[in-house]
Amino acid sequence: MPQLGHRALPLPQSSPELARTGPRRFPLESYPLGQAFPNFFLGATRSLGYIRKAKKRYRPRGREKVGGQFRNGPPHSGWKRLSNVTSSLKAMTEMPQKTILKGLTLDELRQWVVQQGWERFRADQIFSWLYTKRARSFQEMTDIGKAVRQRLGEIADVGLLPVLKTVTSAETGTVKFLLGLRDGNTVECVYIPEKNRRTVCLSSQVGCPLGCTFCATGQMGFRRNLAAWEILEQLLVVERTIGQKLTNVVFMGMGEPLLNYQEVMRAADLISDERGISISHRKIVISTVGIVGRIRRMAEEERPYRLAISLNAADDDTRTQIMPINRRYKIHELLEAAKYYYEKTRRRVTFEYVLIRGVNDRKRDAERLVQLLRGFPCKINLIPYNETVPEYQRPSLEHVERFSRWLRPLPAPIIVRWSRGRDIRAACGQLWSEGMQERTPSPFASSGETSPA
Numbered sequence: 001m002p003q004l005g006h007r008a009l010p011l012p013q014s015s016p017e018l019a020r021t022g023p024r025r026f027p028l029e030s031y032p033l034g035q036a037f038p039n040f041f042l043g044a045t046r047s048l049g050y051i052r053k054a055k056k057r058y059r060p061r062g063r064e065k066v067g068g069q070f071r072n073g074p075p076h077s078g079w080k081r082l083s084n085v086t087s088s089l090k091a092m093t094e095m096p097q098k099t100i101l102k103g104l105t106l107d108e109l110r111q112w113v114v115q116q117g118w119e120r121f122r123a124d125q126i127f128s129w130l131y132t133k134r135a136r137s138f139q140e141m142t143d144i145g146k147a148v149r150q151r152l153g154e155i156a157d158v159g160l161l162p163v164l165k166t167v168t169s170a171e172t173g174t175v176k177f178l179l180g181l182r183d184g185n186t187v188e189c190v191y192i193p194e195k196n197r198r199t200v201c202l203s204s205q206v207g208c209p210l211g212c213t214f215c216a217t218g219q220m221g222f223r224r225n226l227a228a229w230e231i232l233e234q235l236l237v238v239e240r241t242i243g244q245k246l247t248n249v250v251f252m253g254m255g256e257p258l259l260n261y262q263e264v265m266r267a268a269d270l271i272s273d274e275r276g277i278s279i280s281h282r283k284i285v286i287s288t289v290g291i292v293g294r295i296r297r298m299a300e301e302e303r304p305y306r307l308a309i310s311l312n313a314a315d316d317d318t319r320t321q322i323m324p325i326n327r328r329y330k331i332h333e334l335l336e337a338a339k340y341y342y343e344k345t346r347r348r349v350t351f352e353y354v355l356i357r358g359v360n361d362r363k364r365d366a367e368r369l370v371q372l373l374r375g376f377p378c379k380i381n382l383i384p385y386n387e388t389v390p391e392y393q394r395p396s397l398e399h400v401e402r403f404s405r406w407l408r409p410l411p412a413p414i415i416v417r418w419s420r421g422r423d424i425r426a427a428c429g430q431l432w433s434e435g436m437q438e439r440t441p442s443p444f445a446s447s448g449e450t451s452p453a
């Protein structure tokens with residue numbers, strides 16, 4: 001008896017019997033593998049059938065089979081048409097792509113410049129034009145020779161994104177931008193002016209796979225990760241629009257930044273590069289719902305950015321109800337990762353707590369939160385819910401103050417952060433969903449055009 005795993009499988013027919021009766025045809029299912037994997041064989045035979053049918057269906061129309069031979073029509077005409085299509089498709093895919101220079105580090109840019117046969121200092125010039133002078137085209141880079149600029153326009157791309165829509169809050173001056181991506185998707189970023197600082201809130205993904213029930217982005221599902229240059233361009237669009245340098249950056253827009261770790265870290269490194277945008281790493285906040293492995297990785301790689309964790313509940317049941325990611329990483333695992341981060345970096349973690357009426361704003365929630373965070377050096381941001389999903393409401397001002405008082409036993413600083421774009425529906429994902437309903441097309445979507453060089 002041949003053994004396959006734990007199953008004993010009989011052969012369909014023994015050899016002496018075969019010698020006696022002569023060769024016979026067996027259904028595939030009667031062979032050992034056929035018994036073990038009937039679906040595989042069924043699938044394979046069906047696929048063969050599909051291929052045969054497809055061959056018949058796509059036989060060139062100019063050639064019909066007559067008397068077992070293809071006779072009618074000009075020879076090869078049908079195949080030729082088909083091969084024309086495939087060769088033009090091939091040509092399209094083989095078309096040289098322009099290199100998007102935004103998103104390259106200075107070292108990478110130097111390498112690229114040397115590969116083109118230019119001197120290294122050209123890279124420093126381009127880097128400065130891209131990030132400090134926020135150039136929109138190579139033609140603006142006037143300290144670079146005309147011939148080099150022309151060649152740059154042929155082989156490279158500055159990496160621009162068009163602004164499809166802006167909404168400005170009359171109350172606070174907060175501006176929300178909807179940007180068109182080149183694949184037809186759109187993404188949002190928000191400019192938040194305050195007394196002493198100018199903050200941009202950046203998106204890291206188109207949509208979000210985590211589906212927090214109170215979040216507009218969470219309701220739209222996940223489309224894709226953003227490339228570093230698409231993240232950087234959000235910031236540069238805001239700087240170009242307001243005509244001033246930003247002072248603070250928060251990764252709190254659409255998407256979970258730690259699920260797009262490489263590109264977010266690349267963008268943050270470029271934002272804090274003193275030779276370019278030069279925003280201090282202490283002013284860059286990466287906000288996560290708590291991807292535990294990535295928090296540990298941030299600590300191990302000694303990333304200098306500030307970490308904020310959206311906690312939003314002090315017990316697993318409530319947190320799972322509003323944040324499905326809690327099924328994967330329970331609160332105690334998250335806190336262990338946060339403590340590990342603190343021990344490695346000695347930087348305090350900020351816990352964000354979105355207050356939702358009747359869901360996580362009860363006295364017992366505050367008491368649990370006190371128990372949970374007692375003795376852990378951290379900061380707490382209380383954020384009254386910005387009503388984006390009709391099922392949830394924001395608590396009253398008095399109740400927010402009461403909740404804040406209940407947390408007083410904690411030595412951690414507690415800051416109440418009111419949303420600054422309520423009148424323009426500035427919570428992440430809101431403008432996106434409105435924009436998509438209006439089906440605002442990206443100017444690049446149909447033409448396949450790249451940005452002006």
Ligand code: SF4
Binds near residue numbers: 254
């Ligand atoms: S809150 Fe953040 S992680 Fe949760 S769905 Fe929204 S964007 Fe994603």
